[in-house]
Amino acid sequence: MIPYGRQDITEADIAAVEEVLRSDFLTQGPAVPRFEQAVADYCVAAHGVAVNSATSALHIACRALDLGPGDWLWTSPNTFVASANCARYCGAQVDFVDIDPRTYNLSADALAAKLEQAEKTGRLPKIVMPVHFAGQPCDMPAIAALAERYGFRIIEDASHAIGAAYGETLAQNAKQPTTKIGACRHSDITVFSFHPVKIITTGEGGVALTNDPELAERMSRLRTHGITRDPARMTEESPGPWYYQQIELGYNYRMTDIQAALGRSQLQRLDDYIGRRHALAERYDHMLADLPVQTPYQDPRHRSALHLYPIQVADTATRANTFQALRDAGIGVNVHYIPVHTQPDYQQFGFAKGDYPIAEAYYERTISLPLHPTLTGAQQDRVLQRLAETLAAR
Known part of the structure; x- marks a missing residue:
């Protein structure tokens, strides 16, 4: 995995x-x-x-x-x-x-x-x-x-x-x-x-x-x-x-x-770790440019620590299918985050779906791709290939 x-x-x-x-x-x-x-x-x-x-x-x-x-x-x-x-x-x-x-x-x-x-x-x-x-x-x-x-x-x-x-x-x-x-x-x-x-x-x-x-x-x-x-x-x-x-x-x-x-x-290795994350993210940006996904925006004023690389796909059904296909292929994608106000324990305070529509719309389409300093080029190629195959099959 x-x-x-x-x-x-x-x-x-x-x-x-x-x-x-x-x-x-x-x-x-x-x-x-x-x-x-x-x-x-x-x-x-x-x-x-x-x-x-x-x-x-x-x-x-x-x-x-x-x-x-x-x-x-x-x-x-x-x-x-x-x-x-x-x-x-x-x-x-x-x-x-x-x-x-x-x-x-x-x-x-x-x-x-x-x-x-x-x-x-x-x-x-x-x-x-x-x-x-x-x-x-x-x-x-x-x-x-x-x-x-x-x-x-x-x-x-x-x-x-x-x-x-x-x-x-x-x-x-x-x-x-x-x-x-x-x-x-x-x-x-x-x-x-x-x-x-x-x-x-x-x-x-x-x-x-x-x-x-x-x-x-x-x-x-x-x-x-x-x-x-x-x-x-x-x-x-x-x-x-x-x-x-x-x-x-x-x-x-x-x-x-x-x-x-x-x-x-x-x-002592923090800056090296972040540099590696940026290199991997830039490669994702380049390789995903021709796929029907939205890559994460980076504000030009800032330097992100790039803890996550969340993409967005077309819709909820595409997200579910893509998530499962990647997991089945041994690729440990994840979802960040389920909006807090939609959690059952928060319903007691009167929160409901629809209260924060931008966060909810983002959640419905997002998948976090693997991103960490030990991710190899070959592993990233595998992620990209399987993602492209899954999206092409829909």
């Missing part, structure tokens, strides 16, 4: 993990802060907080921004359910903003229109969570301008996008991406995922980046049961160095040193 995504584990990765296994620390040792600092440095952010999954990172990010009952979080319907679920963990309510038909990201224009209406009804969001779908950056300057006007906070769900970057304008002198995703230039917090199918992996894990030391300190506390050893944070004088206090309800969301060592080793 040719998978749609796959980790690449090298001897250097194995050696890094082995070093931890032979050390005195497996969980809360020196490898985690080294990894946090390495990710923050790469993204030009001030602080990194590593946790056991991106879902955990999204949750503590929401908690750090005091999202709670009576509050609203808005996100994209074209995402994994974690982007919305993290708000519900906090007792908050969730709503969605439809996507841009070219980038498949949350539409800044749709967001502006929805905010204008929400202001009239007194239901403005406390947090907006743009999702950098497939690794392509959202229009963060536009979203940040709306945050300034309407007073909401921003968490970037960049689970697909470590290594991506964006430009500020389309001006001739600003065509090259200038800001790395994770720098938090236009957001409060950015979250990355290190699941094995993502750009780099820690086996499972995530990190939250921020430039705000208070947010970083609170997220660090929330990942460890809400416990502090800082005397300045305690409610009474500490009786000794053994003492700690739980000053709020937190969680056991810690990343292990084993995971962190793997992630730090992988991070």
Whole structure:
């Protein structure tokens, strides 16, 4: 089976993990802060907080921004359910903003229109969570301008996008991406995922980046049961160095040193991985040009991390037939994503099919083709050949 995504584990990765296994620390040792600092440095952010999954990172990010009952979080319907679920963990309510038909990201224009209406009804969001779908950056300057006007906070769900970057304008002198995703230039917090199918992996894990030391300190506390050893944070004088206090309800969301060592080793190859993804995507673009499919648009202002390569076919029936034919041929295509608002568990909140028509129309026709650094030219040829045969047979 040719998978749609796959980790690449090298001897250097194995050696890094082995070093931890032979050390005195497996969980809360020196490898985690080294990894946090390495990710923050790469993204030009001030602080990194590593946790056991991106879902955990999204949750503590929401908690750090005091999202709670009576509050609203808005996100994209074209995402994994974690982007919305993290708000519900906090007792908050969730709503969605439809996507841009070219980038498949949350539409800044749709967001502006929805905010204008929400202001009239007194239901403005406390947090907006743009999702950098497939690794392509959202229009963060536009979203940040709306945050300034309407007073909401921003968490970037960049689970697909470590290594991506964006430009500020389309001006001739600003065509090259200038800001790395994770720098938090236009957001409060950015979250990355290190699941094995993502750009780099820690086996499972995530990190939250921020430039705000208070947010970083609170997220660090929330990942460890809400416990502090800082005397300045305690409610009474500490009786000794053994003492700690739980000053709020937190969680056991810690990343292990084993995971962190793997992630730090992988991070050294991040730019190479993204370069390989771009080379494969460019080959897909060229080879698919004469087939009846829509290839993914890439905003010229930005550099995508290219976590996914989603194509669109003619209609739902074509998608079903093509998906099955490729799977039968040992090609592990996938679909990203079933719109969150159509999930049965979200129906209880009044969402229904038809609420976000652009996201739904995209979903009905999309297939994610294999794209990962270890995909060979021969494997890509096999994908393309079988896809062409299937589409020609219809």
